Amino acid sequence: MKKLNIAILTGGNVAEREISLLSSQTILDNLDNTKYNCYLIDLSGKDFIETSSGVILDKNDFSLKINNLKITFDLIFLMLHGHPAEDGSIQGYFNLLGIPCTGCNHFSSALTFNKQACKSYLMPYNIDMAPSRLLRQGDKIKWEELGKMDLPLFVKPNKNGSSYGVSKVKNYKDLPKAVDLAFEYDDEIIIEGFLDGNEFSNGVFRHGKEVIVLPITEIVSKNEFFDYEAKYLNESEEITPARLSDKKTKECQAISKKLYEVLGCAGMTRFDYILMNDIFYFLEANTIPGFSPASIFPQQIQEYGWTISKCLDSIIKEALDQ
Numbered sequence: 001m002k003k004l005n006i007a008i009l010t011g012g013n014v015a016e017r018e019i020s021l022l023s024s025q026t027i028l029d030n031l032d033n034t035k036y037n038c039y040l041i042d043l044s045g046k047d048f049i050e051t052s053s054g055v056i057l058d059k060n061d062f063s064l065k066i067n068n069l070k071i072t073f074d075l076i077f078l079m080l081h082g083h084p085a086e087d088g089s090i091q092g093y094f095n096l097l098g099i100p101c102t103g104c105n106h107f108s109s110a111l112t113f114n115k116q117a118c119k120s121y122l123m124p125y126n127i128d129m130a131p132s133r134l135l136r137q138g139d140k141i142k143w144e145e146l147g148k149m150d151l152p153l154f155v156k157p158n159k160n161g162s163s164y165g166v167s168k169v170k171n172y173k174d175l176p177k178a179v180d181l182a183f184e185y186d187d188e189i190i191i192e193g194f195l196d197g198n199e200f201s202n203g204v205f206r207h208g209k210e211v212i213v214l215p216i217t218e219i220v221s222k223n224e225f226f227d228y229e230a231k232y233l234n235e236s237e238e239i240t241p242a243r244l245s246d247k248k249t250k251e252c253q254a255i256s257k258k259l260y261e262v263l264g265c266a267g268m269t270r271f272d273y274i275l276m277n278d279i280f281y282f283l284e285a286n287t288i289p290g291f292s293p294a295s296i297f298p299q300q301i302q303e304y305g306w307t308i309s310k311c312l313d314s315i316i317k318e319a320l321d322q
Contacts, residue, residue: 004036004074006316007062009085011042015164015185016081022292024079030308031077036316039064039071043080062097075319076101078288086288087113087159102319103267104287112263112285115158116190125262127255128281130274132192134158137183147172152194155179157186168194197276200242202256203289203300205268207314211260213253214300218242240299252280259285266322267315270297 008031010024011017024040031038040051048057050064057064064071076094078101084090088109094101104112112118116134133149135141146153155178156166165185167178175191182189199221203214220237244252256271263269263285270289273280289297301311 001035003034004316005071006031006036006038006075006077007041007073008038008077008079009041009043009048009090010079011044012080012082012084013043013045014082015160019290019292020079020081023081023290023295026291026293026295026298026308027077027079027312031312032309035313039073043084062094062099073099075099075316077316078103079291081288081290082160085109086286100319100322102315104265104269108264108266109287112265112269112287113159114188115156115284116188118263118285122259122262122282125258127259128279130193130195130281130283132190135179135189135191137187141179143175146175146191149191150193154192154194155182156190156192157182158188158190160185165189195274195276195281197274197281199283200244200252200273200275200280201270201296202252202273203268203270203297204256204260204265205311205315206266206318208317211257212304213257213260214297215240215303216242216244216249216252217296217300218244219296238296238299240296240303248275248278255280255282266318268297268311 008024008027010020012020028038028040041057042049042051048059048062050057053066055064055066062073076099078085080086080090086109088106091101091106091109111121116132119129119132122129133146151170151172153169154166155169155175157164165182167181169175169178179189199219201217201219205212218239220239222236252273259271259282260269265287268289270286272283274283289295291297298308301308
């Protein structure tokens with residue numbers, strides 16, 4: 001069979017750029033080179049650059065010209081964390097070009113990337129979540145209302161990942177500083193009630209028509225919470241499979257499957273939870289989860305008994321069959 005030309009889209013102009021570069025390298029290392037011709041494409045500024053040659057792609061058709069040979073792509077493997085892929089923006093561009101992409105479509109991506117909108121969408125589905133307030137940059141902040149929320153509080157960008165700009169506030173006098181920090185990363189932020197419990201994460205993907213829910217990972221952070229250092233600088237212990245009873249494991253996996261289907265997800269999606277008072281509280285969905293050597297999703301694939309290559313084959317087939 002003819003090998004498929006796969007563009008692994010990486011980089012970007014956001015805080016998560018370095019994580020994206022690490023994730024895409026893991027993808028490249030594990031895609032079967034007997035099936036695919038793989039090209040790492042770095043979104044740098046407004047240009048798409050093929051990393052090995054330094055050639056800039058033609059944005060009119062997302063093609064690459066090397067040694068007078070024009071290369072077009074059968075599939076885009078999205079490994080851009082944050083904007084413009086996790087928020088659904090770039091999917092519209094590739095839809096116009098008729099090039100399939102891995103992962104969620106533009107609507108599901110935009111919905112899940114906006115934490116508060118996602119929580120509002122899920123309200124009718126009986127998903128347990130922490131109480132929260134949305135603040136928009138430029139609006140007058142009603143500090144007296146925020147002062148009625150129980151401490152501690154989390155302040156976080158509404159549309160961002162990797163825990164950039166997130167603060168845990170234990171005293172109301174520290175709230176303005178935390179708000180200012182979060183606004184450095186987004187024009188919308190959320191003030192969220194603190195959930196005092198253990199953190200868990202659960203990956204999901206589709207193999208043919210079957211939704212596969214992976215083993216759960218328990219996250220034990222050495223820091224105040226699962227922040228950037230805990231995620232990427234070995235400041236946490238990640239236990240896969242999680243130390244949960246069979247009953248609680250099945251309960252969490254059932255919630256993950258429900259979320260995956262209700263939110264219209266595709267490809268790899270990871271759901272994060274806090275277990276408090278025997279209840280799993282949904283934190284957020286990650287539609288392009290980290291895939292670096294330190295990331296959770298690859299750990300869960302291997303614990304499930306699959307190779308990463310086999311999982312990536314399923315992700316690609318799903319995208320091509322849509």
